[in-house]
Amino acid sequence: MPFSTIQRQIIDEQGQAVSFGPIGPGRVAVVTGAASGIGLAAAQVLARQGMKLALCDINLELLERVGKEIVDDVFAGDSSSVILMKVDVSKFEEMVAFREKVLDQFGEVNVLMLNAAVFVGGGTFADNLPVWRKMIDVNLFGVINGTQAFVPFLQNQENDSVVIVTGSKQGITGPPGNAAYNVSKAAVKMLTEQLACELREAHSNCSAHLFVPGWVHTGAGGPESAAGEKPAGAWTAKETVAYMLEKLEKGDFYIVCPDNETSEDMDKLRMAWGASDLLLNRPALSRWHPEYKRKFEEYMREGLNPAAPGRSRSRGRGGDGYLTPSGERADSAYFGGAEVEIRDGGRRTPAE
Structure with a gap:
């Protein structure tokens, strides 16, 4: 879905971003996995657009701490524009409860970013079944549950909306060694493609987009997340979100991010x-x-x-x-x- 109204702004270290279509003052952004990394960076950037935020994470203590920082830094201490909720995205009933809280308080959703994920390394046989179930339940069913809980309401609301699903390059190229993670993210890619096609054929004012980060420095470990001090080859989480918003402005479905080590051509x-x-x-x-x-x-x-x-x-x-x-x-x-x-x-x- 191309966006009709576009106001370009420069993204700076404070997290200012592009404002267009569903993104702008007074609109509502829902972000899962928002307590750290890309989810937190997205929340910070969207807050500086004047958007109301509904943030969830499994780690409520961390979410409340970073949420308070956003409220103090962006909203001058007024917490009425921010919802913070502990949610296990693998449980559909918790996603439904989250949706009901968001709609009761804000009335609509303009940006739905299904970002929550977990990573446990290991090959096809090295991982035990609980590890496989954890990866599939969170990484795949987290997206399925979010889609089922929110998208029917997004389709029926008057204002435009976007669904942003965080995928992985490992779900596309499938490097050996992280079988469960790769399988979960490959399925996320296919699910998002199917969702985008169905929304397009329905002439919906809601569109879906697959967001595939590159090497990102978040301070935590993982297949695409550098721990500790930022390596020269990695992007910051805010740089990655900035690239995502630039491509969203153009209406791109596949948003595959480069980094300082891997170019778009590579x-x-x-x-x-x-x-x-x-x-x-x-x-x-x-x-x-x-x-x-x-x-x-x-x-x-x-x-x-x-x-x-x-x-x-x-x-x-x-x-x-x-x-x-x-x-x-x-x-x-x-x-x-x-x-x-x-x-x-x-x-x-x-x-x-």
């Missing part, structure tokens, strides 16, 4: 390689397969430096041409490390 090349495992019938997760490691490295080098000496990307072929990782047509191009030709009404087959 992300695109990695995702294209992963998608082409199925297309080219390579081994699962071939990027980490010993027989494909060198091919992947060469593919990345050529993709990031197309002018470098090497295989020509154009061989003068006619017809419809080839499909590049970005979806553009060319005479000849790499798609995930192999040339792919457009033939037979658009089917992609390895070039001869």
Whole structure:
């Protein structure tokens, strides 16, 4: 859903942000997992837009502490514009109670950010069943419960709204080692895609967006969260939220954040390689397969430096041409490390 009213503002260290459509003074933002990290940064940024906040987290003590800081710093001590509630997002009845409190006090929701998640590392068999259930219950059912509890009401309200679901690059590229987390975030990606499609087909004034952070410094551990002092390669949580809002302004569905170490082009090349495992019938997760490691490295080098000496990307072929990782047509191009030709009404087959 493109946004019709746009007021650009510069994001600074105080958390000021873009104001447009559902985001602005007097509107209402709901954020899960709001006591720390990206959820807290989003709450701080949206508060400085004059938005009312409904924040929840499993850690009520921490939530109340950071919530008081927002009330004092942004709302001059007036807590009437901020709801703080302990919620286990894996429990539907708690999400429903949260929704009822928000609607009773504020009347509507303009931004629903389903951000709460947990991370426990381990492979497919290294993790016991309670770990798997915890990851699925919080990371996936937290989003399902939030969607079921809030979105029907968002669809029926008069004002525009957005649903922002926090995903993960690990749910797209699937690096080995964190099976339960990767599975939960892959499912979140699919769920958000389905939600966005259904809202679009319903001509709803509510839209859904998949927000995929890069390497973020939050002070805590995790697969995409640097602990301790901020490394040079990581973004701050506020930088990540700023990028998210910039892409939301444009109406983007996929909001895949770079960082100081991984560029947008690097992300695109990695995702294209992963998608082409199925297309080219390579081994699962071939990027980490010993027989494909060198091919992947060469593919990345050529993709990031197309002018470098090497295989020509154009061989003068006619017809419809080839499909590049970005979806553009060319005479000849790499798609995930192999040339792919457009033939037979658009089917992609390895070039001869």
